[in-house]
Amino acid sequence: MALRDRPLKLTVIHIVLIVYAFLSLYPILRVVTISLRPGDRAFSASLSIIPEDATLEAYRHILFEKGYSGGKAKTGETVLKEIKEEKDRAALKEGVRNFIKYKSYSVYDNDKEKAEELEGTEKENYETYKNYKQYSRYEKYLNYIEADEQIIDKKIGELHNLQNKLWYKFLNASFFTWFKNSMIVSFFTVAFGVSFAATAGYAFSRFNFPGKQHGMIFFLITQMFPPTMLLLPMYLVMSRLNLTNTYFGLILMYTTTALPLCVWQMKGYYDTIPYTLEEAALIDGCSPFQAFYQIILPLVKPGVVVTALFSFMASWTDYIVANVIMQREELKTLPLGLQSMNGRYKVEWANFSASSILVMIPAMILFMYLSKYLVSGLTLGGVKE
Amino acid sequence: MDKSFRKFNFLILLFLVFLGAALLEKNDYLGEVLDNRDAIKEMRAEQYYRESFLRKSSDFRRFPISTTIAMPEMKKEIKKFETVKKYEREVDESLKIPNTIFGIYILIALAGLLVTVVFRDFIISLIANISILSVMLFYDIELGKSVVKLGLDKKIFSAWGVSDTLHHIILVIMFIYMLAAILPDFINKKTKRNIPKENIENFKKELKSKYEWAKSNKFAYAMLAPAFIIVVLIIIYPFLYNFRISFSNLNLKRFISFLKGDKLYYNGLENYINIFSEAMFWRTLMRTLIWTFTNVFFHVVGGIFFALLLNRELKFKSFYQMVLVIPWAIPQFIAVLVWKGMYNTTYGTINIVLGKIINTPIFEFLNNMSPETLKKLYITVNEAGTITGVGIPWLSDPVWLFTGAIITNIWLGIPFMMMIALGGLQSIPETFYEAADIDGASAWQKIRHITIPQLKPVMTPAIIMGTVWTFNNINVIYLLSEDTLTGKVDILVTYVYKAAFNLYRYGYAAAFSAVIFAILMIFSIFMIKYSKVEEGVR
Numbered sequence: 001m002a003l004r005d006r007p008l009k010l011t012v013i014h015i016v017l018i019v020y021a022f023l024s025l026y027p028i029l030r031v032v033t034i035s036l037r038p039g040d041r042a043f044s045a046s047l048s049i050i051p052e053d054a055t056l057e058a059y060r061h062i063l064f065e066k067g068y069s070g071g072k073a074k075t076g077e078t079v080l081k082e083i084k085e086e087k088d089r090a091a092l093k094e095g096v097r098n099f100i101k102y103k104s105y106s107v108y109d110n111d112k113e114k115a116e117e118l119e120g121t122e123k124e125n126y127e128t129y130k131n132y133k134q135y136s137r138y139e140k141y142l143n144y145i146e147a148d149e150q151i152i153d154k155k156i157g158e159l160h161n162l163q164n165k166l167w168y169k170f171l172n173a174s175f176f177t178w179f180k181n182s183m184i185v186s187f188f189t190v191a192f193g194v195s196f197a198a199t200a201g202y203a204f205s206r207f208n209f210p211g212k213q214h215g216m217i218f219f220l221i222t223q224m225f226p227p228t229m230l231l232l233p234m235y236l237v238m239s240r241l242n243l244t245n246t247y248f249g250l251i252l253m254y255t256t257t258a259l260p261l262c263v264w265q266m267k268g269y270y271d272t273i274p275y276t277l278e279e280a281a282l283i284d285g286c287s288p289f290q291a292f293y294q295i296i297l298p299l300v301k302p303g304v305v306v307t308a309l310f311s312f313m314a315s316w317t318d319y320i321v322a323n324v325i326m327q328r329e330e331l332k333t334l335p336l337g338l339q340s341m342n343g344r345y346k347v348e349w350a351n352f353s354a355s356s357i358l359v360m361i362p363a364m365i366l367f368m369y370l371s372k373y374l375v376s377g378l379t380l381g382g383v384k385e
Numbered sequence: 386m387d388k389s390f391r392k393f394n395f396l397i398l399l400f401l402v403f404l405g406a407a408l409l410e411k412n413d414y415l416g417e418v419l420d421n422r423d424a425i426k427e428m429r430a431e432q433y434y435r436e437s438f439l440r441k442s443s444d445f446r447r448f449p450i451s452t453t454i455a456m457p458e459m460k461k462e463i464k465k466f467e468t469v470k471k472y473e474r475e476v477d478e479s480l481k482i483p484n485t486i487f488g489i490y491i492l493i494a495l496a497g498l499l500v501t502v503v504f505r506d507f508i509i510s511l512i513a514n515i516s517i518l519s520v521m522l523f524y525d526i527e528l529g530k531s532v533v534k535l536g537l538d539k540k541i542f543s544a545w546g547v548s549d550t551l552h553h554i555i556l557v558i559m560f561i562y563m564l565a566a567i568l569p570d571f572i573n574k575k576t577k578r579n580i581p582k583e584n585i586e587n588f589k590k591e592l593k594s595k596y597e598w599a600k601s602n603k604f605a606y607a608m609l610a611p612a613f614i615i616v617v618l619i620i621i622y623p624f625l626y627n628f629r630i631s632f633s634n635l636n637l638k639r640f641i642s643f644l645k646g647d648k649l650y651y652n653g654l655e656n657y658i659n660i661f662s663e664a665m666f667w668r669t670l671m672r673t674l675i676w677t678f679t680n681v682f683f684h685v686v687g688g689i690f691f692a693l694l695l696n697r698e699l700k701f702k703s704f705y706q707m708v709l710v711i712p713w714a715i716p717q718f719i720a721v722l723v724w725k726g727m728y729n730t731t732y733g734t735i736n737i738v739l740g741k742i743i744n745t746p747i748f749e750f751l752n753n754m755s756p757e758t759l760k761k762l763y764i765t766v767n768e769a770g771t772i773t774g775v776g777i778p779w780l781s782d783p784v785w786l787f788t789g790a791i792i793t794n795i796w797l798g799i800p801f802m803m804m805i806a807l808g809g810l811q812s813i814p815e816t817f818y819e820a821a822d823i824d825g826a827s828a829w830q831k832i833r834h835i836t837i838p839q840l841k842p843v844m845t846p847a848i849i850m851g852t853v854w855t856f857n858n859i860n861v862i863y864l865l866s867e868d869t870l871t872g873k874v875d876i877l878v879t880y881v882y883k884a885a886f887n888l889y890r891y892g893y894a895a896a897f898s899a900v901i902f903a904i905l906m907i908f909s910i911f912m913i914k915y916s917k918v919e920e921g922v923r
Binding site for chain 1: 710
C-alpha cells in the first residue's frame with residue numbers, strides 16, 4: 001500500500017523519523033565515543049561524539065593483546081629455552097644422564113636406615129644419585145637436549161618471529177577464543193534450530209492429527225516459563241549428563257529455548273503456501289518428505305531466514321545461560337568475555353566498549369541485511385491472508 | 386462438565402502429583418527444623434549441665450567434703466536429661482505419622498479428581514469427595530491428639546499448625562471446586578447421567594478411533610519427533626524438577642551435598658506460605674503489573690505509530706527502517722549498560738541535556754524561584770544562586786530508577802512491534818482504502834475502521850508474546866539496579882533471580898518461579914480464549 005501525501009505532511013514525517021532514528025542510534029554512538037577515549041575515562045561531561053584525543057588503542061588491545069601470553073601452551077622449544085638460560089647445556093646433559101643411570105637408588109630415599117648400611121661402590125653410587133637428583137625434572141626433555149642444537153635454535157627463532165606477527169597475536173588473544181566459541185555455538189544452534197523448526201512447523205501446518213492443537217499450545221506454554229524456573233534444574237540435568245563445560249550442552253540449551261517460538265514462526269509461514277502444490281507433487285510420485293524438502297522448503301526461504309536470525313540472536317547475545325553452563329576460561333563466549341571486563345570493582349570501560357562494538361557488528365549487519373525479510377512476515381502463527 | 390474446568394484440572398493435578406510424591410518420599414517432614422531443634426536442645430542441655438556442674442564445683446571448693454554428697458544429685462541430673470531426650474525423640478517419631486497420612490490423603494484426593502474428570506458422574510464424584518472429607522476429619526483428629534499429647538515445643542507446633550491450616554484451606558477450596566465442576570450438569574440435567582460402564586466403553590471407543598487416526602498420520606509424527614523430544618528433555622523435565630525443588634528447603638548449605646547425591650529435604654508448602662504471606666510479594670506483583678502494562682502499551686502504540694509513518698512512499702525508507710531496528714539488533718545487556726551510563730547523575734547524557742535545555746531563555750523564569758523549590762525540581766544550584774544543571778537521581782532513587790527502566794525497555798521493545806505492524810500493514814489490500822476514499826472517509830475513520838481491525842489478527846499473538854516477554858525480562862531491571870535497591874524496584878523475575886543466584890535460596894526461588902508461571906499461565910489462558918488464537922491453530 002502506498003499513500004500519496006502532501007509535501008508539508010511528508011516533511012513532518014521526515015522530521016519525526018529523523019529524530020527517532022537519532023534516538024535509536026544515540027546509545028551506540030555513545031559506546032563508540034567511550035571506546036575511542038584514551039584510558040578508562042568513562043565519565044566525562046562532554047557530549048561530543050568523537051573525542052579530541054581519539055585513539056584506537058582499545059581496539060588494538062582487545063584484538064591483539066588481551067589474554068595474549070606468547071602462544072597457547074608451552075611448547076618443547078620454549079621449555080628448552082628456559083632450561084638453556086638456566087643451565088649450561090653440557091652440564092645439564094651430563095647431569096640428566098647421571099641421574100638416569102643411578103635412578104634405581106631412589107629406593108633408599110625413604111629408607112634412611114638402609115641407606116646408612118650401604119658400603120663400597122654401592123655407597124658411592126648412592127652419593128652420585130643424590131648429587132644429580134636435582135636434574136630429575138629435566139628428564140623428559142632429554143630427547144630435546146639430544147637433538148641437534150642448531151635446529152632447535154632455528155625453531156626458537158621462528159617462534160620469536162611468529163610471536164611478533166599480528167595474525168599470530170590475534171589468533172592467540174582471548175577475543176579470538178571468545179569469538180570462536182560464540183561462532184561455533186551460534187552456528188550449530190542455528191543449524192539444529194532451523195532444521196527442527198522446519199520439520200515440526202510443517203507437521204503442524206499440513207496435517208491434522210490427534211494432539212495437534214495440544215501440541216501447539218504446549219509449545220506456546222513453554223514460552224511462559226520464567227527463565228529462573230528452568231535455569232537451576234537445567235543446570236542439574238546438564239551436570240548429571242556431564243554436559244556442563246561442553247559446546248554440545250550449550251548448543252542444546254539454546255536450541256531448545258529458541259525452538260518453540262521458531263516452530264510457531266515456521267508454521268505461520270507454511271500456512272501462507274497453498275496445499276495444492278504438494279498434492280501435485282504427490283501425484284507426480286514424490287514421497288511426502290520429498291514434497292516437503294524439494295517443493296515447499298525453497299518457497300518458505302524468508303521464513304527460514306527469519307527463524308535462523310532469531311536462533312542466532314538468542315545464542316549470540318545470551319549471557320545468563322552461558323554463565324551457568326560455561327565456567328572454563330577457554331570455553332567462554334563473547335558476552336561472558338565482555339562481562340569479565342565489567343568487574344564489580346574495576347570496569348575497563350574503553351576495552352568493554354570496544355569489544356561491545358565488535359560484538360554488535362555481526363548482529364547488526366545481519367539484522368540490517370535481513371530487515372526486508374523481517375517485514376515480509378513476522379507472523380508468529382497468526383492468520384495472514 | 387464445563388470445558389474450562391478441565392484445563393484447570395490439569396494444573397491442579399500436576400501440583401498435587403508433586404506435592405503427594407514429595408510428602409510420600411521417606412524423608413523427615415520439616416527435616417531441617419527437626420535437625421536444628423535437636424542440635425539446639427543438645428546445646429541447651431549441655432549448657433545447663435555445665436552450669437550446674439560449675440555451680441556445684443564451686444561448692445566443692447568451698448566444702449571439699451561434700452563431693453560425695455553431690456555425686457548422686459549429678460547422676461540424677463544426667464538421668465533426667467536422658468529421659469527428656471528420649472521423650473523428645475518420641476515426639477519426632479510421632480511427627481512423621483501425619484506426614485505419611487497427609488501424603489496418602491493427597492493421593493486419595495487425586496483419585497477423587499480423576500473420578501470427577503473421567504466418569505463425569507455426580508454420585509461417584511460425591512462419594513469420592515465425601516471419602517476425602519472423612520479422611521480429612523480423621524487426619525485432623527490424629528493431629529489434634531498428637532498436639533495435645535505431645536505439645537512440648539510450642540514454636541515448632543505453631544509453624545506446623547500454620548502450614549496445616551493452609552493445607553486445609555487449599556483442600557476445602559479444591560473440594561468446593563470439584564463440586565462446582567459437577568453441579569451444573571446435575572442441576573441442568575441436560576446431559577444424561579451416564580452409567581459408568583457405558584462411559585468406559587465410550588471412552589475405549591474414542592481411544593480406538595483416535596489410535597486409528599494417529600496411525601494414519603505417521604509422517605506428521607516423524608516430522609514432529611526431533612523437536613518434541615528435545616523440548617521435553619531439556620524444558621519439560623527441568624520444569625517438573627522445579628516443582629520438586631519448590632517443596633524442599635534447598636539452599637547453599639544443602640546444595641553442595643545435594644549435588645554430591647544427597648537427598649532433598651522437603652518442607653511441604655512452607656515456601657509457598659512464605660511467599661504469599663510476605664507483603665513484598667504483593668507489592669512486587671503490583672509493580673510487575675505496572676511494568677508490564679506500561680511497557681506493552683507503549684510498545685504497541687509506538688510500534689504501530691512508526692509502522693504507519695513508514696508504510697508510504699518515502700525517500701530513504703529502507704535507511705529509516707534499518708536504523709529504527711537497531712535497538713532490537715544490539716545485545717540487550719550491552720544496551721542496558723549503556724543506558725546505565727547515560728543515567729549517571731553528574732556525567733550522564735540525559736541530565737546534561739536536560740541541564741542545557743534549562744539554560745535556554747525559555748526557562749528563565751526558573752531564576753526567580755527559591756532554591757528550595759528548585760531543589761524539589763531536582764535542579765542543582767551553586768552557592769551564588771545561579772542554576773548549574775539538572776541532578777535527577779536516576780540510579781539511586783527507586784521511583785526514578787523504575788521510570789528509567791521503563792524508558793529503556795520501551796526503547797528496546799518498539800522495533801519488534803514496529804516490524805510486525807509493518808508486515809501486517811503491507812498485507813492490507815489497497816482496494817479497502819480506495820473504497821473508503823470513494824465513500825468519503827476521513828483519515829482517522831480509515832485507521833479506525835480498516836487499519837486496526839485488519840491489524841488485529843497479526844498483532845494479537847505478538848502482543849501476547851510481548852506481554853510474556855516483558856513480564857519475564859530480567860536484563861533491564863537487574864542490570865540497572867544490580868545490588869542496590871533490592872526489593873524497591875524489583876519485578877517478580879528479578880526478585881527470584883536475586884533470591885536464587887545472589888542469596889542462594891533455591892527452594893524458595895523454585896516455589897516463587899512456580900507462582901510466576903501460574904500467573905502467566907492463567908493470563909495466557911484468558912488471553913488465548915479471548916483473542917481466539919486457537920482458531921489459527923486449527
